Amino acid sequence: MHCFTLSLLLFAQAFPPSAQAEGLSVPEPSHGLRRQKRDWVIPPINCPENQRGPYPKELVWTAAQYQLRMQATDLKGQGLRTTATAVIKVQGKDESEAPSSSLSTQVLNTLTGRPATALAVHLSRLEGPSLQWKELTQSSTNAAGRCPSLLAPEQVRAGTYRLRFDTGAYWRQQGYASGYPYVEVVFTVTEETQKLHFPLLISPFSYTTYQGS
Numbered sequence: 001m002h003c004f005t006l007s008l009l010l011f012a013q014a015f016p017p018s019a020q021a022e023g024l025s026v027p028e029p030s031h032g033l034r035r036q037k038r039d040w041v042i043p044p045i046n047c048p049e050n051q052r053g054p055y056p057k058e059l060v061w062t063a064a065q066y067q068l069r070m071q072a073t074d075l076k077g078q079g080l081r082t083t084a085t086a087v088i089k090v091q092g093k094d095e096s097e098a099p100s101s102s103l104s105t106q107v108l109n110t111l112t113g114r115p116a117t118a119l120a121v122h123l124s125r126l127e128g129p130s131l132q133w134k135e136l137t138q139s140s141t142n143a144a145g146r147c148p149s150l151l152a153p154e155q156v157r158a159g160t161y162r163l164r165f166d167t168g169a170y171w172r173q174q175g176y177a178s179g180y181p182y183v184e185v186v187f188t189v190t191e192e193t194q195k196l197h198f199p200l201l202i203s204p205f206s207y208t209t210y211q212g213s
Contacts, residue, residue, distance in 0.1 A: 102156050105198045107145045115145025120166040123150050125159050162186045171204050179205040
């Protein structure tokens with residue numbers, strides 16, 4: 001009967017000093033960290049299968065990308081070779097992914113054929129007996145032209161919504177005059193779990209949108 005242990009080996013993705021993210025400090029080479037050419041090499045982190053707690057065990061908290069390699073060996077270090085490989089992203093302790101919303105949008109600049117970034121987007125919903133627009137969130141498009149967290153899933157309910165895009169301000173920042181100070185897309189949500197996606201294609205004097213999923 002063979003007893004096997006499972007080891008998780010993390011290898012930091014190589015980044016030259018000039019390409020390091022702003023605000024990310026690189027530790028001095030000591031206690032197992034060594035410098036190899038222009039890349040930092042982090043020793044493997046071994047987690048034996050039957051190792052005692054306490055759990056959960058904190059292994060490493062470095063905001064970076066790592067290659068995860070899983071190996072199975074017996075107690076003498078013999079056995080299978082690498083059985084699985086994957087690339088994972090390790091976030092900081094206090095960072096977390098925002099839950100994905102069932103409402104999403106993406107704005108594309110048809111003059112350049114690229115995403116429209118830093119374009120302000122307002123999401124409102126008709127509420128109250130008099131059916132007045134109430135603004136729920138205000139955000140701006142990211143580098144991909146998207147607003148990944150328009151509305152938290154638990155905030156979505158059936159009703160009439162409005163997406164307002166500040167296209168006039170966006171085109172002024174791009175150095176163009178525009179015939180539309182803003183673009184509004186009004187739509188209806190019939191189910192809380194309904195997924196709706198609204199691409200918006202814009203130029204200074206035209207826009208196109210449609211409902212996707």
